[in-house]
Amino acid sequence: MSISQFEIQNPDGTTIFGDYQKSANQPQKSKFAIILHGFKGNHRWGFLPTLRDLFAANGYNAIAYTHSFSGYIPDSPKYDIDKFRRTTVTQQLKDLQKVIRSIKSDFETAPDITICGHSMGAAIALVYSALHPEDNISKLVMLAPVATFDRYYTERQKEQWRRDGFLEFYNPKVDQKMALDLSFLVDIEQNYEKYNPLKAAKTTKSRIFLAHGEQDLTSKICESEILYEQMNQNSVEFNRFSHCNHAFNWDINRNDSEPLKILCESLSLFLNRE
Numbered sequence: 001m002s003i004s005q006f007e008i009q010n011p012d013g014t015t016i017f018g019d020y021q022k023s024a025n026q027p028q029k030s031k032f033a034i035i036l037h038g039f040k041g042n043h044r045w046g047f048l049p050t051l052r053d054l055f056a057a058n059g060y061n062a063i064a065y066t067h068s069f070s071g072y073i074p075d076s077p078k079y080d081i082d083k084f085r086r087t088t089v090t091q092q093l094k095d096l097q098k099v100i101r102s103i104k105s106d107f108e109t110a111p112d113i114t115i116c117g118h119s120m121g122a123a124i125a126l127v128y129s130a131l132h133p134e135d136n137i138s139k140l141v142m143l144a145p146v147a148t149f150d151r152y153y154t155e156r157q158k159e160q161w162r163r164d165g166f167l168e169f170y171n172p173k174v175d176q177k178m179a180l181d182l183s184f185l186v187d188i189e190q191n192y193e194k195y196n197p198l199k200a201a202k203t204t205k206s207r208i209f210l211a212h213g214e215q216d217l218t219s220k221i222c223e224s225e226i227l228y229e230q231m232n233q234n235s236v237e238f239n240r241f242s243h244c245n246h247a248f249n250w251d252i253n254r255n256d257s258e259p260l261k262i263l264c265e266s267l268s269l270f271l272n273r274e
Contacts, residue, residue, distance in 0.1 A: 008098060010068055014083070016095055017072060018043055018065030021056045030111040032103055033141075035064035036096070036121030040079075040171060040178075042066040047250040047260055051116060054264050058271045060114065063103070067095045077174055085166060085179045088187040089149050089195050092124050093131070100135055114271070116141035119219055119246065123149065123197045126227075130200035140206045141267065144216055144246050147197050147223035149188045161185055201230035208236040209270045211263055213244030239266055 008016040023031075033055035037045050043064035055062040066072040069091050071084030096115075103111060115137055117125035122145030129137040153161070161167045166179045193199065208231060212224040221240065228238050241248060241259045249257035 008102060010098065014068035016065050016068050016098065017074060018063055018099075019052065021052050021062040023056045023059050023061050025059050030107060031060045031114070032111050033060040033062045033114045033116055034096070034099060035062065036115065036117035036125055037066065037070070038119030038121050040173075041118070041121070042070055042072040046247050048118070050260065050264065054267060055114075055116070055271070058268055060271070063099065065095075065099055067092045079171075079174060079176055079178065081176060081178050085181045086183065087180070088184050089124070090187050090191065093128055096124060096128050097132070110136055112138050114139040114141065116143070117145070118143045120146055120149070122146070126197050126204060127195050127200045129204045129206045131194070133205060137206045139209065139271070140204065141209045142224075142227075143211050143248070143263075144213060144219050145197070145210070145224055145227060146219045147227050149195060149197075150192070153185070158185060197227060198230050201227045204231075206235075209239070209267055210236055211239040211241065211266070213241045213246065213248055213259065215244055216246045218246040237270055239263070
């Protein structure tokens with residue numbers, strides 16, 4: 001399986017960085033899997049390369065990319081915090097559309113596209129599939145999804161956010177003080193209904209693989225449960241993992257955790273079930 005790096009330039013001068021892993025077992029109809037990272041992630045974060053390998057092994061051309069305003073710096077553990085602070089849900093949806101348009105431009109007939117997202121990336125995938133039925137997203141893989149983009153922000157925090165023009169927080173994993181501009185809050189408030197994952201869960205036509213750890217403290221399993229309640233449950237496979245955290249117990253020293261192995265086995269079965 002060959003892996004190549006790619007860059008897609010946006011008109012505003014930002015760049016979408018990604019890895020493309022071509023399937024060694026290319027099916028007759030071209031199949032693609034697009035992998036989306038979470039809020040502070042990137043396309044090489046955590047277990048995402050494992051998922052890329054899994055899709056390629058199951059007959060998919062696998063694409064993992066980083067959103068243009070994620071603050072990702074190639075070959076660096078640090079963030080471009082000035083770029084990160086300007087991220088919005090709208091921008092992330094535009095990046096996904098740009099990647100999909102790039103794929104479709106190479107085919108006369110529409111390819112089979114699956115979107116796999118972790119955490120916030122799962123919600124982006126779900127909302128996109130509902131907003132763009134013309135893209136015929138055949139499957140969604142939603143791992144530890146969030147059920148709303150309006151995350152734990154109290155009214156007091158929002159008032160401070162509006163006064164300061166930004167919301168500041170500390171990221172201990174990279175030892176950086178980070179921030180979100182007011183544009184992020186304005187975007188989710190102005191588009192609350194349009195970008196509502198619960199509403200999208202009712203209208204998406206995609207088959208869904210849903211998985212969540214019961215010990216997830218970042219995005220609690222109740223978020224998957226309320227999403228599941230809104231979905232066409234005949235088209236959903238809901239996998240619960242006990243004693244499992246937001247990253248399915250992956251860490252830098254234990255990237256082959258037992259829950260992750262079981263997750264990959266279950267996902268492979270799902271992908272090959274017509």
